[in-house]
Amino acid sequence: MAMRQTPLTCSGHTRPVVDLAFSGITPYGYFLISACKDGKPMLRQGDTGDWIGTFLGHKGAVWGATLNKEATKAATAAADFTAKVWDAVTGDEVLTLAHKHIVKSVNFTEDSTCLLTGGNDKVLRIYDLGKPEAEPLEIAGHTSAIKKALWCNNDQQILSAADDRTVRLWDKNTKEAVKTLAFDASVSSMEYIPDGEILVITYGRTIAFYNANSLDLIKAVDAPASIHSASLHPEKDFFVAGGDDFKLYKYDYTTKEEMESYKGHFGPIHCVRFSPDGELYASGSEDGTLRLWQTAVGKTYGLWKCVLPENLDGKYNTAI
Amino acid sequence: MTFILEIKRSSGLRFRRVLNETPVSVLRLPRGPEPNSRGFDPTSPRFIALCPTTLPSSSSSSGSADEEEQRLRAELRERFLRTLLLMTGKRVRFDMHEHVRVHARFGASDIDVLNLQVCDLETPLGVQREALLRSQDVIACSFEV
Numbered sequence: 001m002a003m004r005q006t007p008l009t010c011s012g013h014t015r016p017v018v019d020l021a022f023s024g025i026t027p028y029g030y031f032l033i034s035a036c037k038d039g040k041p042m043l044r045q046g047d048t049g050d051w052i053g054t055f056l057g058h059k060g061a062v063w064g065a066t067l068n069k070e071a072t073k074a075a076t077a078a079a080d081f082t083a084k085v086w087d088a089v090t091g092d093e094v095l096t097l098a099h100k101h102i103v104k105s106v107n108f109t110e111d112s113t114c115l116l117t118g119g120n121d122k123v124l125r126i127y128d129l130g131k132p133e134a135e136p137l138e139i140a141g142h143t144s145a146i147k148k149a150l151w152c153n154n155d156q157q158i159l160s161a162a163d164d165r166t167v168r169l170w171d172k173n174t175k176e177a178v179k180t181l182a183f184d185a186s187v188s189s190m191e192y193i194p195d196g197e198i199l200v201i202t203y204g205r206t207i208a209f210y211n212a213n214s215l216d217l218i219k220a221v222d223a224p225a226s227i228h229s230a231s232l233h234p235e236k237d238f239f240v241a242g243g244d245d246f247k248l249y250k251y252d253y254t255t256k257e258e259m260e261s262y263k264g265h266f267g268p269i270h271c272v273r274f275s276p277d278g279e280l281y282a283s284g285s286e287d288g289t290l291r292l293w294q295t296a297v298g299k300t301y302g303l304w305k306c307v308l309p310e311n312l313d314g315k316y317n318t319a320i
Numbered sequence: 321m322t323f324i325l326e327i328k329r330s331s332g333l334r335f336r337r338v339l340n341e342t343p344v345s346v347l348r349l350p351r352g353p354e355p356n357s358r359g360f361d362p363t364s365p366r367f368i369a370l371c372p373t374t375l376p377s378s379s380s381s382s383g384s385a386d387e388e389e390q391r392l393r394a395e396l397r398e399r400f401l402r403t404l405l406l407m408t409g410k411r412v413r414f415d416m417h418e419h420v421r422v423h424a425r426f427g428a429s430d431i432d433v434l435n436l437q438v439c440d441l442e443t444p445l446g447v448q449r450e451a452l453l454r455s456q457d458v459i460a461c462s463f464e465v
Contacts, residue, residue, distance in 0.1 A: 003343070008349065050350050050351040297344060298344050
């Protein structure tokens with residue numbers, strides 16, 4: 001019996017949701033953080049979408065949010081010219097890192113000792129969280145606002161995407177750009193998959209997959225509408241993408257064929273990410289909601305329950 | 321819910337698909353935020369297990385330093401609330417983001433000080449009889465005592 005996807009809507013934000021990130025799998029499950037223009041990033045239980053807490057303190061729209069692998073720390077990037085580090089267990093603010101302009105992106109290293117930030121002042125900064133008063137390491141080079149900055153290659157290199165339509169790979173120690181990719185359109189999102197060293201980049205209607213070391217193109221797919229974000233399944237069999245037409249698209253990574261599209265959001269989709277176990281993906285939208293979607297529709301997982309049909313002989317008949 | 325499959329063959333594939341599909345059941349909806357709390361339940365198993373060993377925060381762990389900080393915070397809070405009371409009915413100058421400076425008669429603030437109710441708000445577009453100012457947009461307010 002064919003099942004129709006039932007997305008789970010997580011409400012609570014009052015403005016568009018612009019970024020979201022999952023933690024790794026912890027003994028307490030996995031967690032999800034959402035960045036919102038209402039200035040109040042929220043932490044949720046990853047598999048159910050249940051609200052756990054709100055990080056209060058930013059005085060402007062929050063453009064980026066991330067969790068460390070163990071979900072013990074959170075970091076946020078905001079329009080109030082600060083990046084903040086939070087205790088993700090108590091919700092307390094731990095550090096405020098002042099910047100000279102809107103901060104758009106934050107990313108922890110694998111061991112959570114360093115935080116990478118990037119934003120409208122076009123400079124990448126690396127903070128040692130053990131010495132927060134020390135000046136950050138700065139990497140300059142982009143000619144426009146930085147949208148996304150990520151650690152890669154065992155935290156030895158940095159990938160950054162900016163409004164100057166380039167994606168650059170930097171060496172953390174030499175602070176030099178090792179490689180640059182130029183695009184015709186602004187890059188809307190970037191995801192780094194450490195296992196397999198794959199970089200997922202979206203621009204215009206295209207979802208492109210690159211080797212994260214060489215920045216060689218692996219493959220590219222064009223969607224029916226402008227795409228704002230895409231995510232590759234941990235097992236690399238599917239990827240999902242969402243953008244301007246409010247729909248979520250699911251593609252087969254191997255064949256590049258569109259498998260499904262899902263309606264549900266009432267506004268453009270700004271971010272989409274697979275959970276660390278690949279069982280669901282979360283999307284954040286201009287409509288102020290997060291939605292959770294099943295990878296295997298109909299499977300019992302989280303709040304979704306597989307209900308067996310009453311009649312097992314394969315014939316359809318009306319319910320009385 | 322199941323349906324009779326006796327539908328016209330000329331119907332599109334899409335129509336047949338809608339009839340055949342059953343929406344996945346859910347146990348309940350995801351829980352939303354509590355209105356009066358920022359969450360992070362201290363009785364949750366994760367909090368209890370991890371709290372003593374999470375990041376050291378900037379305040380010291382000794383009891384007397386905590387108490388002193390608490391006392392100072394309470395004093396500052398009381399001063400702030402008394403200032404709000406004193407401001408009631410007075411003509412106040414609000415300095416806001418984007419170099420906005422307006423004058424208005426202050427009425428009241430809501431319980432979380434998220435909004436400030438004012439009257440006769442002088443704006444470049446004219447005088448607004450009643451208005452609400454978003455507190456997060458206000459940098460400073462000044463008034464004659």
